[in-house]
Amino acid sequence: MDNASLTAIWLTCKLATLTTVLLLLVGTPIAWWLANTRSRLKGPAGALVALPLVLPPTVLGFYLLIAFGPHGFIGQAMDALNLQRLPFTFAGLVIASVIYSLPFVVQPIQNAFEAIGKRPLEVAASLRASPWDAFFSVALPLARPGFITAAILGFAHTVGEFGVVLMIGGNIPGKTQVLSVKIFDYVENANYTQAHWLAGGMVLFSFVVLMLLYGRRQRADWSR
């Protein structure tokens, strides 16, 4: 494996880790709200979160590119704050990845919160726990399996993205050139040896991740 490949792997891991951490922070309140709200907005909000599941990554990438650009509202906000515009930067990639992988994190957490139900929280309240206290001392620990699933899926899905990265990040080595893009690069240049290393590694990685995930589910089923 050459140095360029290692750089791409390192960048991908960095991107996926950062994205997963941000997703857990952003996704938890969204999942909590979706699990508990009786608002009429629940349907539309749930659909909005799930959109990246069905949209072609190019559609998402296209709109993000426009929003990030000099005429988009995010681009103008960045200009106003004297910050670098997001397209073709690592930061832009992170934001795009967060949006792209959002449903993979929100849904398992939402399912976990819904499975807990209201009862444990009512019990906590009867034991003098304030709503925040009950959330941290009861809801979070009980939803732990959901969080682990969410983190694994969020990480793996970010590692596997291609279309959005290409449209937002381009193909800058060490900055936005992630694994999937690097493989595309090698194949275009007929460097099949290096492509094999990366592609084969991805297959192995994905297999191991899914095996862990399904193994966890099976154990959870048995322990019931």
Next chain:
Amino acid sequence: MEGRFHIDYAGFTLDVDLSIPEKGITALFGPSGSGKTTILRCMAGLECSPTGFLSVADEVWQDERRGIFLPTHQRPLGLVFQEASLFPHLTVLKNLRYGMKRAGNNHGEGFDAMLDLLGIRSLLERAPDSLSGGERQRVAIARALLTRPRLLLMDEPLSALDMKRKLEILPYLERLRDELSIPVIYVSHSLDEVARLADHLVLIEDGRVIANSSLTEALERADLSAVFAGETGAVLETTVAAHEEDGLTRLEFPGGKLYIAGNTPALGSRLRCRIHASDVSLALSAHTDISILNTLPATVVAIADADTPGQVLVQLQLAGGKNLLLTRITERSRQALNITPGLGVFAQIKSVAILR
């Protein structure tokens, strides 16, 4: 304590005004769907009642007219749910500490006594999953009480348990009743449980209170029989007066005596007995050529329809006392014997159930 709640749901209105003794177990009794649990949830602050009012020991927890509503976690109450509600991610000890810590009972006041009272000392390091249903409920009760509540709410705490577990946990509840000095609200649809545990009875039907009195008074009323259904029957508070030579025990109550088989209960102790309406038959004269031992003279007070067609409930006043009995007889027998209010009869009691 005083509570007033009014809630309109689609197709169901809850409208209750309750005054409940500050000590002892008060049963909220009624058929399922009558609103018992909703009342309990209102008291706990888990249900919104826009015009609600609740005061416990002269302290106002809720008075919507003055804009007062303490959220659940600020109400010093203990809550025991129908199904085991222990936190599965914590050991028994940590479950107990969860409430103690937050209620400011850091020094574990009453901790040792509670472990012994509920018999859970050996369970402390166990996970809730590994406990039996009865053990879990006992831990849940201890956890609620260790927050030193000023009101204990129990929502059918035994209904998820089988008969064996019920019998295992009932003695613990009886000990609690005798040792606690706070009001306990006990929701149940089992009259046997209620008759054994409660001192005060609130009958709920269709979201309304249809009776609110001492247990004995409520169970003597013929007009409430529809609510009690097949379980209709009066309760007598008796004293163990004598152990007789032939193996019987004599129980006395104001205005009469009853014999029960065996002589285990200690002399002088109080026994609460239940006499099911279907275990009482009527005679116009005192028979001596009959195997039934307990025959009490009485006067017919009232006659009401029973829940079964062709049957009536007859309410009797026992001679020489204030105690009332209920009996279930057929309409045909009533006519044959011409039983009307004011008539003197003899109540033949086929069996007596000892409640406590």
